[in-house]
Ligand SMILES: Cc1cc2nc3c(=O)[nH]c(=O)nc-3n(C[C@H](O)[C@H](O)[C@H](O)COP(=O)(O)OP(=O)(O)OC[C@H]3O[C@@H](n4cnc5c(N)ncnc54)[C@H](O)[C@@H]3O)c2cc1C
């Protein structure tokens with residue numbers, strides 16, 4: 001236990017990020033750390049409640065509750081309180097291969113289910129996680145640790161996002177010879193191309209990739225399985241194949257005017273900027289610029305939020321983010337959203353905080369449905385037509401959206417970014433391997449087993465569960481590695 005009464009003596013504190021008006025002038029990370037003394041005090045707030053919901057990682061009412069990689073949170077809170085950082089790092093690495101990613105971008109379902117949060121403000125778990133791993137790197141404690149011996153078995157991992165990297169790391173640890181194939185020019189999946197640099201610096205991704213490489217994992221970029229190497233060929237060449245290709249098929253809007261110049265998919269917008277920034281510090285101009293433009297982002301999730309932050313850094317004239325859901329309450333609804341469920345409450349994410357600092361208000365418009373895009377005589381987007389909607393649940397429990405008459409509105413727009421999610425994995429590999437799909441078109445493989453209908457072929461991460469979270473991808477990559485190890489060796493000591 002940290003201190004028995006710490007949660008009563010100390011208030012919850014969070015690291016103060018860089019000033020929003022300063023940070024939108026560059027593409028550097030906005031995260032800052034608390035001092036060691038502050039972190040120690042925050043660790044002391046953990047009451048070691050005996051049944052720590054914070055590390056359960058279960059789904060409740062459609063959302064995650066607790067940490068999906070089952071981080072040993074009370075243990076490292078206690079160690080931080082006692083100043084035993086190196087031991088805290090060892091504990092953290094036991095369950096999470098990449099705390100430097102989750103410590104920065106995880107939505108922290110652990111905090112939503114923290115027992116202190118039942119009667120007050122939860123422990124600052126995510127900031128402590130980031131501080132432990134960042135100190136680990138600063139102190140030189142995170143070093144390559146190659147396996148003592150090799151099994152002679154060869155495993156191919158397709159896709160280098162968090163699921164593929166976690167699977168590769170664990171399989172390599174078990175002594176298998178691992179090759180990771182990635183079709184992009186850089187390793188990292190959505191950690192690299194997807195999440196913008198200000199939320200996750202790409203040097204931090206590369207630093208981990210360098211360690212994995214030094215541990216013996218081979219990375220092959222610019223190689224698409226299904227095109228550059230046929231799927232069946234891969235199965236013939238390796239003892240097992242783990243598919244971690246993500247859920248990359250974008251969801252489209254099928255409304256009038258979609259073809260107009262200026263209407264873009266969010267991922268084209270985000271990735272163009274990231275690549276141009278990494279290649280040339282945006283000098284090559286190979287990206288969609290929002291400079292001096294009125295920008296509308298359709299979609300209220302992480303992708304939409306990242307579009308808002310990117311548009312601000314491009315120097316947009318205005319930015320608005322549409323969502324179909326209603327504004328969340330300030331405090332969790334004790335009846336419909338009780339602890340330890342993930343709290344659905346109104347918060348400002350980093351991009352909305354930045355837009356508010358610049359323009360004076362939250363850029364989000366809630367309960368908005370886009371009806372059509374309208375262009376000028378040259379086919380350039382000019383405006384969006386919307387209507388307010390309300391949601392209700394019908395007798396069969398289905399969510400129904402009803403348009404509210406008289407709420408029609410016209411919004412001037414030069415650029416629209418469509419960020420309404422993903423429809424599952426692409427079909428090339430699925431067709432080539434003859435893989436079964438579930439009803440949401442993801443690859444069919446049971447959670448905890450990861451075996452597909454094709455012998456030797458496993459699937460993990462978004463390609464199996466649909467668009468999700470980094471922490472779930474790490475969880476699935478780790479677990480799939482254990483199943484592959486069992487398949488190859490008959491048993492496994494991997495966690
Ligand atoms: C813009 C955006 C922001 C997000 N922000 C957050 C966030 O803040 N926090 C959070 O927890 N989650 C966030 N997510 C979700 C998170 O990034 C994903 O859930 C996670 O990356 C999934 O990991 P994965 O390894 O399964 O797949 P991915 O990260 O999608 O990686 C799949 C990789 O496989 C490669 N690939 C696909 N097919 C092939 C093939 N045939 N051959 C070779 N390579 C192939 C792809 O190029 C890609 O690199 C965000 C997602 C997006 C799109």
Ligand code: SF4
Nearest residue numbers: 067102106108110126
């Ligand atoms: S990985 Fe996410 S859920 Fe788990 S401890 Fe870290 S912030 Fe919390």
